[in-house]
Amino acid sequence: MDYPILLIERLKSIYEDAGAAIAILHHGRLLHFENIGFRDLKSGLPVNDETIFPCASLTKAVVPAVVASYVEEGSFTWDTPVKDILQNFHTRDATLHQHMTPVDCLSHRAGMQSSLYWLGSDNNVLISNQNSMNFINDLQRVVPFRNGYLYNNLGYELAVHVLTKMTRTGTRAYFDGGDNVAKTYGTLDDASNVAITPMLSGDNTVGGPGSAMRSCIKDLIKLYASFLAAGKHQLATGETKTPGSPIQQVASLWSSKISMDPISFHETTYALGWARVQTPGPMGAIGLNPDLLSPKPAPYVAREQPSHLVIYHQGSMPGNLAAVNLLPATGGAIIVLTNSLALNDAADWLGQLYSEAYLGVRKRHDYVALAKETVQSALEWHPRLIDELKAGQIRDTQARKASENAGILVNEARTMMIKVFVDDQDSILKLSFQGMDNEIFPLTHYHHDTFTWLVTRNKFARRGRFTNDNAEYFKVNFLPDPKSNKIEHLTWWHNKWLPKAEMFSKEST
Structure with a gap:
């Protein structure tokens, strides 16, 4: 596999000097691994394969996998109404209350409002777990039920949230009590990094089931290798279990549930905790880059190449960006963890760059140019708000x-x-x-x-x-x-x- 080393070095220079851990799997085995920068800029401590990063919305793939175990044992089905599982679910919207199922919660197709105003300064989460159900019951339906994709962390509040069998993975800040934890950073207008409070979702607050996982690249290599192995076995045999694997019902987890881009010529849909794209096609839909590029469309990954199904997700919270791209046909995975909310979605651009290298794409996108373009868009955000406010002022x-x-x-x-x-x-x-x-x-x-x-x-x-x-x-x-x-x-x-x-x-x- 040909890695564009010079291009990667140039992209690193745009990402600045916070930390990142990157791994590539092929046929479920580690093919390439590297660390970039530091887990702590002040002390100069480098990233290693056991450095714990916030994973943000990469959590979403794990939650449906746990729900699948309850479906497999017969506790409920994917189509059981939530009200029959959670007796205190009494949302104000009659359609949601009567008909919403686990699939609707986990595929962002319920049409429920996606407000993030519960996420405050210093990564405070302003709604406690004690108030979680009251908060959810008050949410409005703002797009038609099961007729449109609207990304929503709060659907995951209605799902089981359990993580087990990982030694460097948890759902609470500072859960390991050690020092091999990536400090988290925000990015200023001059692209310099400033230390900020790490992600706190999951610490007895709303938002944990959709964003609370913290992990290291070493554990995530095992996790995604398990997904790939279970997927290969179950999709080939039609079974819903794989001997020795905790990952069950992969066909349900990975199958398309709602279109994310109805005008695309290639599939771009959402499954359960995963997005799907058929290359050549646009990626990064869950991250920050599409909005930063708008109205320009996102680049089509792997142009002029044989088509591949990519199962992917991004994660972003103040202090971190993350991305994972799975290629089931080759047992491939590209995993990127970072500890900075950069001026663009650097983890997404790195993930796309490495994906094109992995697939041997000859006509690759200029990700350095795309990174610069999205940085400039991020810097124009505040002046644009000022102009909008002035235009509407009496x-x-x-x-x-x-x-x-x-x-x-x-x-x-x-x-x-x-x-x-x-x-x-x-x-x-x-x-x-x-x-x-x-x-x-x-x-x-x-x-x-x-x-x-x-x-x-x-x-x-x-x-x-x-x-x-x-x-x-x-x-x-x-x-x-x-x-x-x-x-x-x-x-x-x-x-x-x-x-x-x-x-x-x-x-x-």
């Missing part, structure tokens, strides 16, 4: 006295609280999500009773937040009572799929 309106807006406001499900207060030190109006000290943002008057909490991109990066939300996400609108003219409500349109902004009602001043 000039020369006056704000009411800051103290009139102060109060504790909660949503209808009582899962999210926004505290609005006047800072005694600088007399500035501020908000705090869930009333937390590290969730405080200054409010800037926009027009009338609308304020923004937008700060610089670097400040968001330092706080361990994503930097890809739209302008509406950073607006809050205070609503006065028509009779008293006193502020009684606040609205926040935190998800573009919602038909309108969510209402928060004042409980106290």
